[in-house]
Amino acid sequence: MFLTLSTNQKLGLSTVIWVYSDTLRLKRDQKTKETGRSFSPGASTGFRQRPMSFAAPRVSQESLPPDLDIMDGLSATALQTIDIPDEDEDQEDAAITDCSFIGSYNWLKRDTPTILVPGSPPLWQNRAVPYTIPPDTGVYFSDQNGYRMPKAVLLPLIMAVNKQVEVTKKTPFEWTSIDIVTDRNGLRKLSRWIGGEDVRDFRIDLQLAGDKTVLMNRWEKRNREIFSGRTYGFSFEKASTIPATSCRDSTGHHRIITYDFNGLKMVVRFEVDACIPPPARYPRRSISSIDELTNSLNAITLSQSVARSSQHLTMLEGGTEVAPTAVVELVTRSQINMKTNGYNWNEAYPQLFFSQTAHHFLAIHHRGRFTEIRKSKLKSEELQNVAGECQLVLKKVRKVLDVIKAIVVEHGKAGRLSLSQVAYMTPPEEIYQLGLGYFCVLLGAAYAAPSSHHARILHEKRAIEPTDWTMSRRLDPTHVLPMRFGLVQQNIDKLEELLEAVSSPHSSKFGQHYTAKEIVDTFAPHKDTISAVTDWLVASGIASERLRLSTDKGWIHVNATASEAESLLQAEYHVYTHPESGIEQIGCHNYSIPVHLKEHIDLVKPTVHFTHRAGPNAARRAKPFIESNLKMSSQAVTVTPTLANCDKTITLDCLRALYNINYTPVATDKNSFGIVEFTPQAFLPGDLDLFFRNFSPSLVGVRPKAVLIDGAVVQNTSRSFNDNGESDLDLQYGMGLTAPQEVTLLQTGDLSQGAGFDNWIDAVDGSFCTFEGGDDPNQDGIYPDAAGSQPSCGIIAPPFVVSVSYSQDEVTATFAYAQRQCNEYGKLGLMGTSVLYSSGDNGVAGFNNACLDVNHNEIGTSGKVFNPEFPASCPFITAVGATQVNPGSTVNDPEGACEQVIFSGGGFSNIFTMPSYQTNAVNSYVAAHLTPSPFVAGAFNNSGNARAFPDISANGANYVIGIDGAFGLVFGTSASAPVVASMITLINDARLAIGKGPLGFLNHLIYSPIFAPAFNDITVGGNRGCGTPGFQSAAGWDPVTGVGTPNFPRLLSVFKSLP
Structure with missing residues (x-):
């Protein structure tokens, strides 16, 4: 049953396409033949089919059906093979002449198939670069015609052309004079096959209409694609165009042209990305009346089944014709791809050629930040040079079309045919070894190749x-x-929606948090x-x-x-x-x-997600990948516990006075509060007692409940600010503000391997667990390790509040890694956990004041592009910025943004899109203070759709801590995060005491106008960096201090009132 290379000397290392016939099925099913029922991929053919592959559902609104198999409905016996033609020096150059527009339409968003004729393509908008857009996520159409009219794919084309004739009063279109009716996509597949560009399988269904017209129906194994955030093409089109006025409810514009391709009369349909408004002299015809067409196929003889299908397609009139000179093809490429591979015009040009598209716009970006749009014209000198290079491929396509037509005319009356290249099926092993690679030959459907030979x-x-x-x-x-x-x-695209349902004060499901099992079942x-x-x-x-x-x-x-x-x-x-x-x-x-x-x-x-691992060990350390947001003053500290000096030394009493914290926990047995530290950071018991002896005597001798994650140790052999400062600070203030609540220390990582953010998630969420979960070996510790430490998987229930005072520059995290981890924070929110991260200490810059160049590469302090922090930029955590008691002020005066030693981290993400909860607040700030932008072009993500941070703030300057047996002053959002987390823990206690649940994800509450009076607005100060003053504080939310600092009594009152 298998063809070998030795049987056909012409094969060599070339690609072979097989033509299959469903004649055998038609003979077996006389009813099908007699009624002319249209060919349906997937119909029973009597032979054993290969197992189907399935499109993994990413969205739940519409679970995608399983992929069709390329052999579905086809006979196991190949009818004929077509080889790539040899070069013919005598063949005339490929050329298109007598090209004319004959119809167009838009698909409308309707429950039943409905087109708008002639429709209009989206209008191109000349946006100034650079600008940033989110990646493609969710479901997009790859073949809208096949999706909406699977049994009559060409029907909209024919109806639109006939309606164009009716409207323009022209002579009826002579369908019977046409040799081939096709989508551009089919011609593109042939050209890529001939040019050796395509390693994927494809199929084109063929039908004979009348005596000579070949209908080439595009066939796809799926007509919708799920995009997971790696591309930007669809988002770019949406961001760079606006729908035509009469076509706002449409989902794609399709244009139909006819021409002579070296003696072959063609009708070609293709989808249009955009258009440039045509010159006023072009005779544009607008249609406004509404009409339904139910019988438009009299001009061409097709099967009865196709004719009857017209009753299922509704046609409305509307839109405006567009001149051929206005049509635009949009293409996106990453800067990395362009640098590595350049742009393959030899692949792109045939697509423009077959559709005679006038304009080609190539948009170049880095992670969605578009910096250049290269515009080319089909008739330009540049593309004419490309046309010469493509002549060999185009001439071979012309030859192949003759062969295809001859086969269909000869055999088409017996049944429909399918032209197929089966890229992921292989003949025997030795053929693959000889170099056929991904372009392989199969005679029947019963042979499944080894997986290692799948097209890749x-x-x-x-x-x-x-x-x-x-x-x-x-x-x-x-x-x-x-x-x-x-x-x-599954359902990851619904995470924000689900989180809003249990977190929004306006939701009837507020507080109805998920169990761990429900999380697994949902996602x-x-x-x-x-x-x-x-x-x-x-x-x-x-x-x-x-x-x-x-x-x-x-x-x-x-x-x-x-x-x-x-x-x-x-x-x-x-x-x-x-x-x-x-x-x-x-x-x-x-x-x-x-x-x-x-x-x-x-x-x-582990593969390409290479970054500095957060893995210090006792003997030697690499540069840490995640760092504490904490800095220490060099001045000596004399402790004077008085409120009069809170502008110089912050203590527990200063914080209580600043935020009116006057609550003592009463439901500590029901409550939980976790603080994350990464080894070798560790508290010293003597430092805790030194601090508590002066500021909270009842806690002397009290220690946190230590949960040791992944072989962690609370080490005390290495003593320094770098090894003890962060942990001492977090515990001294977290324990001091929430006493007598027990605080859980999530000590993460051993001295050999270190740890990353995902490792602590492992301990509280076994579903995201080391060895069975989402850790990135390049960023997170991998266990077991050289020290023999074992992984910690779901060893405790998630605390109701978790405070983390560490972060990394967002640019150092791959999109996949950041997105996956961010989603886990969202799942914790669904389970009722409030996750708070510090927002960073370098203003709009990254660690060590590092900024970015225009390509988003870290280049140090000379960079002019802002460098946001992660996980602060994740929309499913609460990012905490820093304020200060201004010099000479008291606890009774308004605070300002922190501008001593550190600057509050804040800005706009280059990865995450803006969540709905902050849209109004952020847009108000942008309109008032960043329009126009005071910074150089491209300094920050000004797309209008970027996650903005921080969300909230608290004091972050002049904290007194016990450190290595003495008192010192520290600064940072590292101090702010546990302070806000402590206040949320106290509010949870009050809710639990009256039989209510924890707050969970906070941001829907923080941004709700209902709770605005519960925050102290910060309107003074900025977060300078990257050679700029940074963003400035202002009334309402701002990217320096968020919505402001908590007014504890008001916050307690309104949050207690929630269900």
């Missing part, structure tokens, strides 16, 4: 090596890697996603008993040798060395996965 797609790629690390050698092939395959989760990947990835791993030689599925089913883990990992991912693993410390790290430059798994796998780790 580049999944992630790192364009530059990480700063401060040097690639030193290839990884030993026997080295064992803890491989994690992150599976696409677990589809079973078919798990099966698809598992089957691939097993087929690739990984024994099923080696695979472990995480509790939330979101990750598949396997300990694999480097050799196995390289084979699975077609990657090369190297060892990277940090020159100063000698610490070694593992990573690869890029990796690929089978094409059919791209909708099932979010990311694979």
Whole structure:
């Protein structure tokens, strides 16, 4: 049943396309033949089909159906093969002549298929660059015609053309004179096949209409795609165009043209991205009347089934014709891709050629920040040069079309045909080895190739090596890697909506938090996603008993040798060395996965997510990746516990006076409060007692409840501000403000490996667990490790409040890593946990005052682009900024933004989009203070849709702490976060005491106008950085201090009143 290369000397290493016929099915099913029922992919054909792959549902509004198999409905017997034609020096150049517009339409958002004729494409808007947009996420149409009219894909085309004739009073279109009616997509697939650009499988269904007209129906295994935030094409189109006035309710504009392609009469349909307003002299025709067309196919002889299908397609009239010279093709490319690969005009030009699109706009971006738009014209000298380079491919396409037409005319009356390239099916092993690669030949449907021979797609790629690390050698092939395959989760797109339902004061479900089981049930990947990835791993030689599925089913883990990992991912693993410390790290430059798994796998780790690991050890340390937001004054401190000096020394009493904290907990047995510290940071018992002896005597001798995560130790062998300052501060003030509430210390990481943010999540959320969860080995500690420490998985219930005074520059986190971790914070919010992070201490700059260049590379203090912090930029945590008692002021005077030693971190994310809860507050600030922007172009994400932070603030200057046996002054949002967390803990106590639940995610409450009087507005001060004054405080929310500082009695009163 299999064709081998030796049987056809012409094959060589070229690609072969098979033509399949469903004639055998038609003979077996006489009723189908007699009634002319239209071909339906997936209909029973009597032969064994391969298992289908499934599109993993990312959105719950509409769970996507399973992918169609490319062999569905086709006979197992190949009718004929078509080889790539040889070059013919005598063949005339490919050319299109007599091109004219014959129709257009827009699909409308309706429950039943409805088109608007002639419709109008979106209008291009010349936005000034740079600007930043969010990535593509959710479901987008890849084939809208196939989705809305699966059994009559070309019907809208025919109806639109016939209606154009009716409106313009022209002679009826001569359908019978046409040789081929097709979508541009089909021609594009042929050109990519011939040019060797396409490694993916494809199929084109063919039908003979009348005696000579070939209908080429685009076929896709799915007509909608799920995007997971790696691309920006759809978002760019939306951000750079506006719908035509009469077409605001439409979802795509399709244009139909006819032309002569070297003697072949063609009708071609294609989707238009945008248009430039045409010259006034163009005779534009507007249609405003409404009409329904039910019989428009008299001019062409098609099967009865297609004719009857017209009754299911409604046509309304509206829109405006657009001149051919106004049509625009929009394309996006990343700067990294452009630097690495350039732009492949040889692939892009045929698409413009077949649709005769006048304009090509290439938009270049870095992580969604668009800095350049290159505009080209089809008739320009530049593209005419490209046209010459593409002549060979175009001429071969012309030859292949002749072959296709001849086959369809000869065999088409017996049944419909399908032209298929099966990219992921292979003949015997030796053929693959000879170099056919992904372009393989299959005669029947019964043979499934080994998984290692599946067509593959580049999944992630790192364009530059990480700063401060040097690639030193290839990884030993026997080295064992803890491989994690992150599976696409269901309902993640609904996380914000679900969180709002349990967190908004306006919701009837407020406070109805989820159980851990409900979280798993809501977000677990589809079973078919798990099966698809598992089957691939097993087929690739990984024994099923080696695979472990995480509790939330979101990750598949396997300990694999480097050799196995390289084979699975077609990657090369190297060892990277940090020159100063000698610490070694593992990573690869890029990796690929089978094409059919791209909708099932979010990311694979460890791979390209290389950054400085937060993994100090006792003997030597690399530069820490996450850092404490804390700075210490060099001046000596003499403690004078009086409110008169709160502008110089902040104590517990100063904070109580500033925020009117006058509550003593009464439900401590029901409540919980966690503070996260990362080893080697650790408190010293003597420092706690020194502080408490002076400021809270009842706590002398009291210690936090230590939960040791991933082999953590509360070490006291290394004593310094860097090793003890953060933990001493957090516990002295967290315990002091909430006494007698027991405080839980989430001490994370051992002295060998260190830890990252995900490691503490492991301990409170077993579904995101080490070895069975979401840790990034490049950013988080991996356990077991060299010290023998074991992973900590769900060892305690999530505390109702968690305070974390550490952060990292957002630019150092990959999008996939940041997004995945941020979602976990959202899940904790759903379970009733308030997660608070400090917002950073360097104003609009990053650690060490590092700023970015225009390409968002960290270049130190010379950069002019702001450098936001993560996780402060995550929309599912509460980011806490810093204020100060202004010099010479008292606790009774308004505070200002902190401008002593540190500056409150704040700004706009370059990764996360703006959540709904802060839209009004942020837009008000932007309109009043950033329009126009006072900074250089591109200094911050001014897209109008970026997550803004901080959310709230508290004092962060001149804190007195006991440190290494003496008193010292410290500054930072590191102090602010546990103070706000302490106040939330007290409010939770009051709610629990009267039978209510914890507050959970706070931000819907913080931004609600109902609670605005419960905050002290901060209107003085800024957060300078990157050579600028930074943002400035103002009335209402601002990107320096958020909504302000808490007025505790008011906050307690309104939050207690909630259900």
